[in-house]
Amino acid sequence: xxxSQSYAFGLDALGLDDRMRLFSFITSPERHDYLWVLRAxxxxxxxxxxxxxxxxxxxxxxALAERGGDxxxxxxxxxxxxxxxxDDWGVLDRTQDAARAATLAExxxxxxxxxxxxxxxxxxxxxxxxxxxKMEETSLSRTVFADLLEDLEQLAAANRGGDGDTVxxxxxxxDSSLNEVAEQAARFYAMLGDLTRTTEVNAxxxxxxxxxxxxxxxxxxxxxxxxxxxxxxxxxxxxxxGIDRLVGTAAEQDDRPFGTFADRLADWRRRWEGxxxxxxxxxxxxxxxxxxxxxxTFNAISDITGMVRQLADAxxxxxxxxxxxxxxxxxxxxAPTMAAAHALYDVVFDLSGPLHVNRPHExxxxxxxxxxxxxxxxxxxxxxxxxxxxxxxxRDTRGAKVRRDEATRRQLQEHQMELVRKDRESALAMTDQxxxxxxxxxxxxxxxxxxxxxxxxAVAERHGPLRHTVSAxxxxxxxxxxxxxxxxxVSAKSGTMRLAGLSLAVERVKTR
Numbered sequence: 001x002x003x004s005q006s007y008a009f010g011l012d013a014l015g016l017d018d019r020m021r022l023f024s025f026i027t028s029p030e031r032h033d034y035l036w037v038l039r040a041x042x043x044x045x046x047x048x049x050x051x052x053x054x055x056x057x058x059x060x061x062x063a064l065a066e067r068g069g070d071x072x073x074x075x076x077x078x079x080x081x082x083x084x085x086x087d088d089w090g091v092l093d094r095t096q097d098a099a100r101a102a103t104l105a106e107x108x109x110x111x112x113x114x115x116x117x118x119x120x121x122x123x124x125x126x127x128x129x130x131x132x133x134k135m136e137e138t139s140l141s142r143t144v145f146a147d148l149l150e151d152l153e154q155l156a157a158a159n160r161g162g163d164g165d166t167v168x169x170x171x172x173x174x175d176s177s178l179n180e181v182a183e184q185a186a187r188f189y190a191m192l193g194d195l196t197r198t199t200e201v202n203a204x205x206x207x208x209x210x211x212x213x214x215x216x217x218x219x220x221x222x223x224x225x226x227x228x229x230x231x232x233x234x235x236x237x238x239x240x241x242g243i244d245r246l247v248g249t250a251a252e253q254d255d256r257p258f259g260t261f262a263d264r265l266a267d268w269r270r271r272w273e274g275x276x277x278x279x280x281x282x283x284x285x286x287x288x289x290x291x292x293x294x295x296x297t298f299n300a301i302s303d304i305t306g307m308v309r310q311l312a313d314a315x316x317x318x319x320x321x322x323x324x325x326x327x328x329x330x331x332x333x334x335a336p337t338m339a340a341a342h343a344l345y346d347v348v349f350d351l352s353g354p355l356h357v358n359r360p361h362e363x364x365x366x367x368x369x370x371x372x373x374x375x376x377x378x379x380x381x382x383x384x385x386x387x388x389x390x391x392x393x394x395r396d397t398r399g400a401k402v403r404r405d406e407a408t409r410r411q412l413q414e415h416q417m418e419l420v421r422k423d424r425e426s427a428l429a430m431t432d433q434x435x436x437x438x439x440x441x442x443x444x445x446x447x448x449x450x451x452x453x454x455x456x457x458a459v460a461e462r463h464g465p466l467r468h469t470v471s472a473x474x475x476x477x478x479x480x481x482x483x484x485x486x487x488x489x490v491s492a493k494s495g496t497m498r499l500a501g502l503s504l505a506v507e508r509v510k511t512r
Contacts, residue, residue, distance in 0.1 A: 022123035024089045030082070036071050037082050038091070038124045040064055041116060051095075051115045054079055083114050091120030145227035148177050152234035159241040159249065167246065168253035175271045178278050185293055221297040228294070232467070235279040247272060420475075423450055427475040431506050438490045438504060448492040451506075454479040466502070478509045 025034035040060035044052055052060070058074025065071040087094040092114045116124070151170045158166035238246065251264040328348060335341040426446045433441045443451065458472035458481050469482040484503035489496060 018090055019119065021089050022091055022119055023127070025086060025091060026127055028085075032070075033072065033077050033082055034086065035127070036061065036064065037077065037079070037086070039071075039128075041092070041114065042121075042124065045116065051113045053113050054083060057083065057114065083112075086120075087114065089120075090117060091123060093117045093120075144177050144181055145223055145231065148174060149227060149230055149234055151177070152231065152238055155246075156234070156238045156241050159238065159246045162249075164249045164253045167249045171246070171250050171268070171271070174275055178275060181293075182278075185296070217297055221294060224294050224297065231279045235276060239276075243269075243272060422446065424475045426450060427477045428508065431477050431508050434506055438488060441491065443490065443492040445492070445494055448490075448494065448497075450475065451479070451490065455481065473509055476508060477506050480505045480507075 025031060025038070028034060037057065040057055040063075041052060043064065044056065044060045049056070058079055061071065061074040061077065061079075065073045083092060083094070086092040093116070094112050094114050096112060151174045155167060155170040155174065157163075158170060247265055247268040250268040251261055254264045254268070256264065331344060332341055335344060423446065426444070427450055430443060430447045430451070433443075454472045454474055454477075457474070458470045458479060459466065466481065466483055469480055471478055471480040473479070481499075482503045482505075483501060485501070486503075488499040488502055488504040490499070490504065
């Protein structure tokens with residue numbers, strides 16, 4: 001544990017074993033009793049009763065039992081033993097309160113009161129969140145992107161104007177929104193992964209909801225593609241106002257009582273790095289979290305579409321593909337001999353050697369090999385040849401002579417080489433003409449076609465808006481496209497092409 005994590009007066013100084021002991025109540029044979037005792041204490045805590053005696057816990061249990069359910073009453077549970085065990089595990093904290101004693105006997109035996117420890121309440125809340133989770137309630141929120149864009153714009157304005165209160169409030173909202181998007185996306189895609197991997201999918205339910213699911217994914221993907229460049233520009237605008245000033249203002253306005261100013265400064269800087277990693281790619285190879293979320297959404301659409309196709313094929317065949325494969329596997333396991341297994345394999349997959357049927361024609365040159373079967377006359381074949389693969393007559397099975405037109409092949413090859421030579425000359429001439437840019441340069445049709453092919457090749461691998469330089473090489477030249485503030489205009493004999501927000505450059509490359 002680092003120094004920055006242990007500054008809160010030792011309140012977070014729990015070891016690994018102590019943290020694991022917090023969950024001992026869920027592995028106990030009396031776990032249901034422990035759970036209801038903690039629920040009763042938590043219910044009283046919600047009513048501002050933080051410290052409870054044993055009698056107060058019993059009354060809270062009785063109140064919950066009156067609402068129904070399987071909650072036991074206070075006299076049905078060995079309450080003192082349960083509370084002492086929870087205190088031993090660190091979930092509850094037991095103290096002595098002599099002021100609560102009503103008689104001298106109670107004062108002499110001391111009066112125990114209990115309350116949640118901070119770590120114990122976290123453990124109980126975690127267990128309750130798992131028990132009460134509804135796995136179907138997972139979705140992707142599209143409205144969060146508009147709120148994120150507004151918060152980023154307001155954050156930039158507040159940081160520029162020195163409004164510390166607004167900086168802290170907007171910064172917190174951005175961090176919370178991104179954490180919510182990440183958590184919802186992780187849960188949603190985990191649910192889709194379980195759906196596509198499981199073999200117990202209810203086909204009727206899936207067919208009913210598949211259109212709504214695919215529509216939901218497509219709407220989210222469209223909104224993500226729409227807001228991705230806007231969020232990137234807004235995050236860049238925030239950085240232009242000064243990141244040091246931003247995190248410094250947030251740390252100054254942060255009113256958390258524990259920790260030094262340096263700790264808060266490091267914490268807010270880490271949060272901004274997380275925001276930046278979400279909205280802007282840290283490197284060309286990794287990409288941003290927004291890009292990865294877009295790819296995951298697109299892949300999810302493809303997986304669901306494939307699953308719809310599988311269900312349709314299974315319904316069309318009467319039985320599912322899974323059932324067919326299971327029965328086939330059982331046949332292979334129960335095959336009496338290896339020869340029988342091989343025979344079964346040949347019948348099922350039809351991967352045995354092909355049976356070639358051929359017999360000589362009386363005049364082989366009448367039907368050349370280049371002629372189509374539809375244009376030639378049928379050849380009579382014997383029944384023995386078809387069924388057994390053995391010919392009863394002449395063993396000479398030579399086919400017709402293959403006719404090769406070497407002159408035509410050579411002519412086509414020379415024509416192809418001439419086209420390659422002309423493209424290379426045009427490409428090199430284009431690099432000389434556009435040495436200082438494309439302003440004042442007029443390309444011919446061949447050069448324009450080559451330029452368009454290189455541009456298409458350069459941007460073919462990108463996903464989302466162009467945020468870094470891409471390039472492609474061919475015919476001895478290299479083309480580079482770079483995001484820029486201005487536009488690039490390319491003039492040709494057949495028209496004018498404008499590349500908005502891009503800088504275009506071509507150069508020669510050395511070939512071996």
